[in-house]
Amino acid sequence: MIDAVIIDDERKAAEVLSIKIKELNFNIRIVKKINDPEEAVNFLSGNEIDLVFLDIEMPVKSGFDVLRASTNLDFEIIFVTGYQNYAIQAIQFSAIGYVMKPVDDDDLRLAVNNAQEKINQKKSKERNRQLLENLIHSNTNKKIGIPTMQGYEFLRLDEIIRCEGLQKCTKVVSSQGRNIISSYNIGEFLKLLEPFGFYAVHKSHIINLSKIKKYLKEGTITMDDNSVVPIARRRKQDFLEQLAKI
Template identity: 45%
Template sequence: MDTVNAILIDDEISNLKGLEQKLGKLFPEVVIQNTFQQPEEAITALKNNQPDLVFLDIEMPRLNGFEVLSQLKDINFQVIFVTAYSEYAIEAFKQNAIDYVLKPIDNDDLKIAVNKALDVIKTKSDLANKHKLVNLLTQTISNSNKIIVPTAKGMSFIPQAEVMHLEGYDGYTKIHLSTKKTIISSYNLGRFEKLLCNKFFKCHKSHIINLEKVRHFENEGYLILDDNQRIPISRANKKAFLELFK
């Protein structure tokens, strides 16, 4: 059998070494071309010389696995996601012929995923599947019903209807939920502004509110939400806010 060239992308060196060892024992035909801990370096390598197969961690600093792929114009390789999270997007991956393995990696799960990828590679699968991948990732990131929130502990998938308001500070974002829970994300406020649906309004440079949660407008420059939070609204945004209710 011909060899298959592969690249491994994960920010943790222990994960890279562990996966490389497993592949060496289970799939000697898979040749590891390179491994990357920095997603930016991986993007450059994939743009210049794409392999047959990529093992891609979802949650990484600065850029997650979705964003790595979204920066590639063409995707001419098979992708196996390596993730600690089995909710939300996983079923979508399966339905679109994208495979995954969960951490810690089980040998049987790895065999299933890799054999599936090898079958596609050998039959030279149509590139339409790769375009479906890009579309899926774009929809996942900008989904109108949920937002993906990278956190210190992993990744949360929050229905936008549960978000009361978002508060930016020091490059981070504090997300206040209707459940009275607060989530801290490494994404800045501007990043979330691009992902939220039109039910949200940036009332201040440090605050985005859910319009459906506004209970009262105070002339002195504050909005009162359903949970009685008092959110400042800048003078420049007052007129735009009031226009929404005419």
């Protein structure tokens, strides 16, 4: 269920939109209808909301003013307005939709579907991140669940030799000879693996310090699987200090 709020200074317009959302059977719960822009700022700043239906032309503060004044902008936005000339500003606020009044069912359906897709992606990523953290910090099961396009693959921490960044993905190399391509970027793996003896020798490479086979002063590291990993010049001294602790 998606929690949403409608912000419109016209009470009747807010009520009509609320009814239309219900009639179209969206998986949306309207938690509040707000007619005062100042109240809207306070509500958005103090509450976790998935989606905001926002009017633009309102007294004292416009819809854009409400967004600028809010300390929390972690939600998707659908502007619902009677004016066409605000589209560029709406895009600048990364609005997921721009629906003209009177609201057309198809236009509303398209905007809501786009918003739901974005919200579900965000929630899925957060659930995956939490699962990953729970798995890796478990005292009874030192495993990491690696998110892939198909689901998850599980490896013990001591099976991981190194991680290599590939654009927005990460290749996880294991002692079993498997290369797993994960949808998480290498920065996410660093945050999760660093407390367990892993070290970022380069912006694109994380290694398991217990799997080092050879270090050469020229700036390369040979791992247990005989792969050769470069070490960034600026990280060399810190790396040597880490080795001394093993």
